[in-house]
Amino acid sequence: MFRNQYDTDVTTWSPAGRLFQVEYAMEAVKQGSAAIGLRSKTHVVLASVNKASSELSSHQKKIFKVDDHIGVAIAGLTADGRVLSRYMRNECINYSYTYESPLPVGRLVVQLADKAQVCTQRSWKRPYGVGLLVGGLDESGAHLYYNCPSGNYFEYQAFAIGSRSQAAKTYLERKFESFMDSSREDLIKDALFALRETLQGEKMTSSICTISILGAGEAFHVLDQETVQRLINEFEVVGEEPPANEAAAPDAEAAAPGAAEGAAPDQGAAPMDI
């Protein structure tokens, strides 16, 4: 993407029918650190990679509770993400107050999308530079949505956004057909595996990732560090073998080099000759 004479205002079309400012906003999402979402019939898991700007600073918060039954993970300009999270929380609280009932997540994402669209059609505004993975419950079960800066929204079985999200998407594309009937534990494991793909060799520890879950009968909450570390240790020790019910074992072995260091101590030792 190069600079051109049609990219100054969000309200200027290019001759090819593109709004460059909106597309640039979507670039901002791709630069942010990864966020992943997956869902089953009853649960939604949202996970993110926490990048700290330096060793001295704390990690940025990228996952927000919107209500007991809705959570959001963001990628891109986290400041924009915080503002939108506050809007979502407000909408949920107002709906609950009036109707004594949780706001269906499908309606919240439409409101969010319409809010984003406004910023693509006012010359004095700019698009929100953040992509949101919204997970929540509805009358019809658990749902995962992705909201774009463009004002579009899509429903997904599983999705990943941010930098190196393609690696996670490749993993999810292999496995997503089984997610609908996944158990809660398997869903979390798959989220961790997908997250690991985006780390591309970096050591996976609980300080670098955040996992959150919500489900029917389980309010949205972020898993604490010990739990996450324990889950990571479980599959690192086993030697990056995905859960037993997985049929694509050969593919998993191909992905092994990415986290070889975890298993190296076992495989590196040669059998004693004497």
Place this chain on the structure above:
Amino acid sequence: MMNLADSAPATNNMLGSEADSQRTLYPYVTGTSVIGIKYKDGLLFAADMGGSYGSTLRYKSVERLKSVGKHSVIGASGEISDFQEIMRYLDELILFDNMWDDGNSLGPKEVHNYLTRVMYNRRNKFNPLWNSLVLGGIKNGKKYLGTVSMIGVHYEDDHVATGFGNHLARPILRDEWHENLTYEEGVKLLEKCMRVLLYRDRSAVNKLQIAKITEEGFTVSEPYSLKTSWDFNAFKNPTLDAEGSW
């Protein structure tokens, strides 16, 4: 120096400017009791079709039981024009709910709470909707029955009533209501309550409707009348002990 004559408002602003005359002061055409009960397959409601103009029983075909969306029923007592206004609010609420076209819908609990907010907020502005409402319905197998008053008092129960119904019908229901009433038993119970109200409430008229809501939907009966018996000894020769009366 401050001109003291200007500092105090001429009218008591709590009541709104008297020149407005846009707030409810007293009711004009009113409906009397509504009764609602839960039964085995859903909910049953009863209300007569009277619209009183003070002490005159002026209108005798007023429908006081209406359906709200697919899952709920509302029954109103009090000012009829305010009930018609409430129906406009509810019809608009349901319309927007349907326009989402997304498989989610407002159930009776949501409608009840919405109405509670409306009634309470109006009361706080000293411009109430002069009604006592019964709101009930069934959604995904869950039965719901509640009531809201003109000042925003609201609660749920297995059987509710408005106005005189609270004093004459609910004691009967407390004794005779149970969870597994059949449709026939429910109707008989409601008719028993309505008959007492007919004898004892002077705003009651002998023309009533029974409404039913189940998972299948809403139905309201054609208007009909209750049989009454005035053949009691106490009503015969009423002036026997009151020489000079007529």
